[in-house]
Amino acid sequence: MTPFTRESAALMRLPVANVDTDQLIPARFMKEPRRPEGYGRFLLRDLVAEGTAPAPAPGQTILVARRNFGCGSSREAAVYALADFGFRAVIAPSFGDIFASNCVKNGVVPATVSEEDAERLLGIEALPATVDLEAQTIACGNVVVPFRIDPVWRTQLLNGWDDIDLTLAEADSIAAFTARDVAERPWAAPRRD
Amino acid sequence: MNSPASLFDRLWDRHVVKRREDGLSLLWIDRHFVHEGSHHAFGQIAARGAKVARPDLTFGVADHYVPTRGRGGPVPDASIARMVDQLSANTAAHGITLFGLDDPRQGIVHVTGTEQGLTLPGLTVVCGDSHTSTHGAFGAYAFGIGASEVAHVLATQTLWQKKPKRMRISVEGATAPGITAKDIMLTIIATIGADGAAGHAIEYAGTAIRALSMEGRMTLCNMSIEAGGRCGMVAPDGTTVAYLKGRPFAPDGALWDRAQEDWAGLASDADAVFDREVALEAAVIAPTVTWGVSPEQALPITAAVPDPEAMADPVKAAAARDAIAYMGLTPGQPLASVPVDRVFIGSCTNSRIEDLRAAAKVLAGHRARVPGMVSPGSSLVKQQAEEEGLARIFTEAGLEWVASGCSMCVGMNGDTVPAGERCASTTNRNFKGRQGPGARTHLMSPAMVAAAAVTGKLTDVRQFA
Numbered sequence: 001m002t003p004f005t006r007e008s009a010a011l012m013r014l015p016v017a018n019v020d021t022d023q024l025i026p027a028r029f030m031k032e033p034r035r036p037e038g039y040g041r042f043l044l045r046d047l048v049a050e051g052t053a054p055a056p057a058p059g060q061t062i063l064v065a066r067r068n069f070g071c072g073s074s075r076e077a078a079v080y081a082l083a084d085f086g087f088r089a090v091i092a093p094s095f096g097d098i099f100a101s102n103c104v105k106n107g108v109v110p111a112t113v114s115e116e117d118a119e120r121l122l123g124i125e126a127l128p129a130t131v132d133l134e135a136q137t138i139a140c141g142n143v144v145v146p147f148r149i150d151p152v153w154r155t156q157l158l159n160g161w162d163d164i165d166l167t168l169a170e171a172d173s174i175a176a177f178t179a180r181d182v183a184e185r186p187w188a189a190p191r192r193d
Numbered sequence: 194m195n196s197p198a199s200l201f202d203r204l205w206d207r208h209v210v211k212r213r214e215d216g217l218s219l220l221w222i223d224r225h226f227v228h229e230g231s232h233h234a235f236g237q238i239a240a241r242g243a244k245v246a247r248p249d250l251t252f253g254v255a256d257h258y259v260p261t262r263g264r265g266g267p268v269p270d271a272s273i274a275r276m277v278d279q280l281s282a283n284t285a286a287h288g289i290t291l292f293g294l295d296d297p298r299q300g301i302v303h304v305t306g307t308e309q310g311l312t313l314p315g316l317t318v319v320c321g322d323s324h325t326s327t328h329g330a331f332g333a334y335a336f337g338i339g340a341s342e343v344a345h346v347l348a349t350q351t352l353w354q355k356k357p358k359r360m361r362i363s364v365e366g367a368t369a370p371g372i373t374a375k376d377i378m379l380t381i382i383a384t385i386g387a388d389g390a391a392g393h394a395i396e397y398a399g400t401a402i403r404a405l406s407m408e409g410r411m412t413l414c415n416m417s418i419e420a421g422g423r424c425g426m427v428a429p430d431g432t433t434v435a436y437l438k439g440r441p442f443a444p445d446g447a448l449w450d451r452a453q454e455d456w457a458g459l460a461s462d463a464d465a466v467f468d469r470e471v472a473l474e475a476a477v478i479a480p481t482v483t484w485g486v487s488p489e490q491a492l493p494i495t496a497a498v499p500d501p502e503a504m505a506d507p508v509k510a511a512a513a514r515d516a517i518a519y520m521g522l523t524p525g526q527p528l529a530s531v532p533v534d535r536v537f538i539g540s541c542t543n544s545r546i547e548d549l550r551a552a553a554k555v556l557a558g559h560r561a562r563v564p565g566m567v568s569p570g571s572s573l574v575k576q577q578a579e580e581e582g583l584a585r586i587f588t589e590a591g592l593e594w595v596a597s598g599c600s601m602c603v604g605m606n607g608d609t610v611p612a613g614e615r616c617a618s619t620t621n622r623n624f625k626g627r628q629g630p631g632a633r634t635h636l637m638s639p640a641m642v643a644a645a646a647v648t649g650k651l652t653d654v655r656q657f658a
């Protein structure tokens with residue numbers, strides 16, 4: 001995963017609340033066991049078609065939206081679509097929990113701002129914005145706003161760590177846990193007869 | 194003396210393999226369900242040459258893409274056939290038990306997994322599907338994960354997690370006749386908002402929750418995600434134990450006795466502390482329907498479509514304006530007058546035997562005025578419903594009785610609501626396009642959907658009592 005420190009690029013403004021993962025990538029585009037590369041062209045397809053969302057433009061890599069962004073299904077394809085299009089940071093007053101966690105796994109920063117700051121950023125005409133993960137600020141024109149992010153996620157994004165490698169290094173702790181657990185909860189194994 | 198603990202604290206503590214300085218904990222996962230959509234994760238572990246760490250704790254179910262018609266024959270849509278075949282190939286390659294397309298136990302993962310007794314109190318349960326929260330009804334810590342996390346669980350049987358905050362939602366008193374778990378949950382979501390429980394593990398408590406059957410508790414926990422919660426749970430009790438006894442994968446003999454002793458100690462202490470408490474009065478809950486495109490846009494059936502111009506919050510007003518336009522409604526229009534074009538009974542929210550009985554009770558002796566589809570939650574529920582004569586009631590009413598799968602909940606298998614049509618649905622998401630591009634979804638209980646089928650419009654089911 002590519003480490004993230006700071007990103008400066010055009011800001012996509014999406015003044016919509018409750019944008020769910022079905023909007024980020026409609027289910028019908030997931031009918032093939034295809035690779036996530038190429039999902040970017042389906043991003044926000046239906047919201048753009050009905051005129052609720054502006055079409056994402058090449059070069060935009062930061063997105064700001066209203067509350068509860070990425071709610072709904074756990075489909076990581078929603079983040080694949082964003083990342084494949086080129087997005088590296090999403091800004092909103094609140095996020096769907098699983099979506100935000102999926103963002104981090106794919107090197108995309110979920111930046112939580114206050115409702116007022118989200119409205120300020122949404123109100124700015126197309127200027128480039130800068131998301132600074134170390135300073136935890138978003139700058140756009142002469143507006144600079146702070147954002148919140150889980151400190152663990154921040155470290156992961158700054159370092160570009162891969163979870164599976166970290167965990168495989170814990171093999172001893174896991175073995176100790178399971179040895180104890182089998183003795184304490186013998187009933188927890190699925191019955192097979 | 195130990196400090197007081199909540200059910201969630203106990204579940205969490207019991208599964209911590211390792212606690213890291215930064216606040217992340219490595220959690221042991223007791224059950225992992227995979228479905229057709231899990232192919233990205235299998236691809237990720239194949240790419241790193243990893244094996245599935247614990248195939249014995251991993252179970253596959255074909256549900257998201259499976260056809261609901263013409264079962265037993267070849268799958269007509271080539272891309273859907275490939276999704277289903279890929280799941281069979283991935284599970285076979287790793288020695289994972291699969292409830293595949295032609296297995297008599299096949300069904301929606303959250304219906305099959307629970308009815309097989311795979312989900313037990315005190316377990317951690319994950320699946321690459323947000324409605325994994327359903328399994329919390331048993332007093333398990335059950336949550337949906339993304340594809341990268343699915344790959345992580347496949348490779349290690351663990352997950353790095355940050356402990357969510359604790360929230361207790363209490364519903365006290367008795368509900369009025371005809372009020373179901375779905376009405377309770379839609380009312381909760383309308384009250385706290387679709388992100389009202391974000392970052393929280395919800396425990397449902399109170400006399401109205403205790404009174405619910407396991408089916409009702411599953412409906413409730415299922416939609417925790419629609420309230421923004423990480424998971425939802427109900428402490429195990431006699432209802433839980435009675436449901437689990439004799440289920441195929443549940444413990445038996447001496448292990449069953451030992452399990453019951455452990456489960457008895459799971460409930461929250463009387464003085465357990467929660468980060469947030471919400472209390473609702475059961476008696477005021479009415480049959481509830483959604484009018485918009487977020488589950489929080491829900492009202493009693495006796496209410497009218499709200500007027501965005503009268504809303505104080507400009508962001509809420511903008512969302513309502515957009516929702517009303519998409520849904521083709523008019524502010525001030527009584528909800529109970531809105532005509533529907535079709536109905537759907539199914540999904541992991543409301544497709545269990547009790548749901549089908551409730552719908553059949555309303556439909557018995559009537560003809561549906563609109564077309565519709567009934568998809569049981571599992572192939573075993575289908576069989577039972579046929580034996581009980583429920584299937585006949587549905588077909589005699591003119592509804593289509595089909596095989597089990599996610600079907601019209603998400604439309605991935607081609608069961609969709611045509612653009613512009615309005616569907617009364619027992620599912621969990623009324624998002625734009627969820628049931629098909631341009632589809633208009635109203636969420637409600639199975640009995641309310643049945644009532645809408647009979648009258649051809651959104652209807653207060655209490656007039657059928």
Ligand code: SF4
Nearest residue numbers: 324540541599602603
């Ligand atoms: S029935 Fe719907 S909500 Fe449930 S698992 Fe299937 S797609 Fe998800």
